[in-house]
Amino acid sequence: MTDTVQAKHFRTLFISDVHLGSKAARTDYLLDFLRYHEADTIFLVGDIIDGWRLKRSWYWPQGCNDVVQKLLRKARKGTRIVYIPGNHDEFLRSFPGTHFGGIEVADRVIHEMADGKKYLVLHGDQFDVVVRNARLLAYLGDWAYDAAIAINVVLAAVRRRLGMPYWSFSAWAKLQVKHAVNFIGEFQRIVAEEARRNNVEGVICGHIHHAVMEDIDGIHYVNTGDWVESCTAIAEHEDGRLELITWGHIAATAEITLLPGPMTSGKMQAA
Numbered sequence: 272m273t274d275t276v277q278a279k280h281f282r283t284l285f286i287s288d289v290h291l292g293s294k295a296a297r298t299d300y301l302l303d304f305l306r307y308h309e310a311d312t313i314f315l316v317g318d319i320i321d322g323w324r325l326k327r328s329w330y331w332p333q334g335c336n337d338v339v340q341k342l343l344r345k346a347r348k349g350t351r352i353v354y355i356p357g358n359h360d361e362f363l364r365s366f367p368g369t370h371f372g373g374i375e376v377a378d379r380v381i382h383e384m385a386d387g388k389k390y391l392v393l394h395g396d397q398f399d400v401v402v403r404n405a406r407l408l409a410y411l412g413d414w415a416y417d418a419a420i421a422i423n424v425v426l427a428a429v430r431r432r433l434g435m436p437y438w439s440f441s442a443w444a445k446l447q448v449k450h451a452v453n454f455i456g457e458f459q460r461i462v463a464e465e466a467r468r469n470n471v472e473g474v475i476c477g478h479i480h481h482a483v484m485e486d487i488d489g490i491h492y493v494n495t496g497d498w499v500e501s502c503t504a505i506a507e508h509e510d511g512r513l514e515l516i517t518w519g520h521i522a523a524t525a526e527i528t529l530l531p532g533p534m535t536s537g538k539m540q541a542a
């Protein structure tokens with residue numbers, strides 16, 4: 272045994288919706304997760320940093336630094352890290368193709384799994400406008416769909432300049448509890464449709480804070496969930512198999528903070 276915790280190694284990890292800078296971010300759980308999970312490549316699938324919250328009032332406790340440091344350290348040690356911005360961290364969207372601290376920024380990518388299957392990886396807020404106007408757009412067809420997405424990008428930029436918050440699909444869907452399930456279903460269907468348009472087998476996204484892996488009309492729809500409530504991530508095994516991991520406990524805290532009191536789990540000893 273070494274003095275480091277035993278980490279599981281994956282080919283790829285997908286993490287989204289951490290919302291660093293908002294009080295709801297579960298940095299303690301994420302830090303613990305990152306301690307136990309290594310990968311050749313880590314995709315940060317948007318809303319990692321909550322730029323809107325930070326603009327309203329600066330909130331950056333040590334836990335946020337720890338997460339950033341942990342990721343940068345992984346990058347230094349050879350993990351390829353790709354940051355795909357979401358709507359909350361869209362300030363990074365102005366820098367596609369750039370690198371900072373060994374982290375690449377990309378708007379969207381097509382990732383090939385170990386078994387050769389291709390997945391579109393993007394945050395997903397691009398489709399909010401389509402979800403809201405699904406029936407109308409379905410009727411009007413492809414050009415209207417493309418136009419709607421373009422208009423959404425412009426509107427978001429205008430709202431940002433006016434200091435207005437981005438229209439958040441997930442927040443809105445939660446308000447409409449009765450309809451939330453329908454809208455989540457609609458979002459999933461539209462994102463799966465985008466994957467089909469890109470001639471890929473699946474899609475991995477975030478945004479709606481609803482982790483799931485399911486088949487939607489022959490497209491593998493995968494959502495990474497979030498680190499605000501559910502504490503979930505998607506892992507790709509060495510053979511290309513995908514797994515949804517829920518990290519709802521903290522395994523490493525006992526050794527690190529040396530909390531007094533009885534310790535019942537002696538499995539992860541740092542010898």
Ligand SMILES: [Mn+2]
Binds near residue numbers: 357478479
């Ligand atoms: Mn989002």
